[in-house]
Amino acid sequence: MTELVSIYPTLAELTNTPLHDTLDGQSFASLFESPGADGPIEYAFSQYDHCHNAAMAPYDNNNCTHDAIHYMGYSVRSIDWRYTEWHSFNVTRNCVDWTASPFAVELYDHRGDDGTDFNAFGNENVAGDSQYSNIIAQLHAVAAKQFPCQS
Numbered sequence: 001m002t003e004l005v006s007i008y009p010t011l012a013e014l015t016n017t018p019l020h021d022t023l024d025g026q027s028f029a030s031l032f033e034s035p036g037a038d039g040p041i042e043y044a045f046s047q048y049d050h051c052h053n054a055a056m057a058p059y060d061n062n063n064c065t066h067d068a069i070h071y072m073g074y075s076v077r078s079i080d081w082r083y084t085e086w087h088s089f090n091v092t093r094n095c096v097d098w099t100a101s102p103f104a105v106e107l108y109d110h111r112g113d114d115g116t117d118f119n120a121f122g123n124e125n126v127a128g129d130s131q132y133s134n135i136i137a138q139l140h141a142v143a144a145k146q147f148p149c150q151s
Contacts, residue, residue, distance in 0.1 A: 072096055074147050082108040084107075098144040
């Protein structure tokens, strides 16, 4: 599973084009050379900033500056689930505190999603249902590992 943010690094690797150090996404060029050689790709990741600035009314993320980022959403997409945690964002450290409770959690059940109906599986947030607490704990750990806070 991949996301659009990984297309540029993939094309750059396939064409031997140098990349920026701060580029998001990961190349999946190896999948073209030997599909499945690295094992299955378990997760795709996304990160979303949410700015808040009193001068930005109505909300306009296009004019967001780094200092105005108050919240950050981190998503993990597996074959069966899409999980997102929203945290307060520390602009000085450029990260979140994964030990702090998120202010919002989203979990969407994609079991049975064959990709033919884009809107069919992302409508009901089941994060509040206790039967999914193990899934939430697992995907929280995956997100925290993918987006560590460096001191």
